[in-house]
Amino acid sequence: MPELPEVETVRAGLEPLLMNRTISAVSCFRQQLRYPLPDLSGLVGQQIVAVARRSKYLLLQLDSDQILVWHLGMTGQFHMLSEASEKGAHEHVRIDLADGQSLRYRDARRFGYAGLIRAEQLLSHPWFAKLGPEPLSEAFDSSHLAGVCQARKAPIKTVIMDAANVVGVGNIYAAESLFRAGIHPARAAGRVSKIRLALLTDSIKQVLAEAIAAGGSTISDFVKADGKPGYFAHSFQVYGREGEACFLCEKQIKRMVQAGRSSFYCPACQH
Structure with missing residues (x-):
């Protein structure tokens, strides 16, 4: 998608x-x-x-x-x-x-x-009324993320993929952002420290900005308006790399299923 x-x-x-x-x-x-x-x-x-x-x-x-x-x-x-x-x-x-x-x-x-x-x-329409802030806006900062994570038992990956908390962080970019921040996707959101949530906030912004600059990620059907593919897939650190070596520590990238979606992570770099 x-x-x-x-x-x-x-x-x-x-x-x-x-x-x-x-x-x-x-x-x-x-x-x-x-x-x-x-x-x-x-x-x-x-x-x-x-x-x-x-x-x-x-x-x-x-x-x-x-x-x-x-x-x-x-x-x-x-x-x-x-x-x-x-x-x-x-x-x-x-x-x-x-x-x-x-x-x-x-x-x-x-x-x-x-x-x-x-x-x-528009803002009151059911498609838009409950949406969270844009991830590249000033409204999405570490304080906002800490607020939505407070006392939450849900996995941190689930929380950042919930559009009511922040929009647009889909499966690919959640995996890549969590890797950069060193956070295991299954860690309970409420157990992530404020310092690490600040790192995650910055990682989400960086990953999305880099992906936009690269024209997005072509996995199957996506093409740009000019018919050309996006190239951010060449920058994936963990997504789709199950069994391959982590670029940082050379341990094998693992995959697990969360809420019906594949989650990719490095068991050595992410805790």
């Missing part, structure tokens, strides 16, 4: 191609993805005035004060093509622009979803 760095990479790629462009036509080739698609016919004639992101959601702000919200699900991809380009495999939505370009949404597994939300209703 695309995580925050991948969605931010898509946003940054689409922004210069969509900003101040007018929508000339919309075609939906399927009425339902994960959920039924909203009626997008009213987008015709509207101008895109901002391309933003909140958590793992892409936000296309329109001049009508509506926001087209899109979640990529497991395999969702956006491609910018010429209007003359033929419909591709698994292409479900096409948004043509007045400049002759065309935004195509493709999704092999169809777990993505979209909504049209009034700007003033």
Whole structure:
């Protein structure tokens, strides 16, 4: 599933191609993805005035004060093509622009979803109302993390992956951040010292910033808006490296399952 760095990479790629462009036509080739698609016919004639992101959601702000919200699900991809380009495999939505370009949404597994939300209703919408702070914002600091971890028996990895505590720290980046901070993913959140939580806060910010700079991580289906892969996977220290040597101590990287997801860690470096 695309995580925050991948969605931010898509946003940054689409922004210069969509900003101040007018929508000339919309075609939906399927009425339902994960959920039924909203009626997008009213987008015709509207101008895109901002391309933003909140958590793992892409936000296309329109001049009508509506926001087209899109979640990529497991395999969702956006491609910018010429209007003359033929419909591709698994292409479900096409948004043509007045400049002759065309935004195509493709999704092999169809777990993505979209909504049209009034700007003033965005923060109270069920998709957004309970979200925690952005991890790269000033609102996410060691004091915030200490507050959500206090007296918690849940594993620290589970806590930082909970979007109510902080958004966008998915499985890959949780594993990499915990490794950098030297914290075992199964350690109870309430048993992590404030000093180590400060290290973890910094690690989360560093890992996500580096991943965004590298264009995200291509594991299976993720590609950027220009069709190219992300390269942060080449920087993985533990994720997907079960049985390989730790780059720091040369002990074997281990894998365990937490809440149905694989957790990768070094038993010597993480406690």
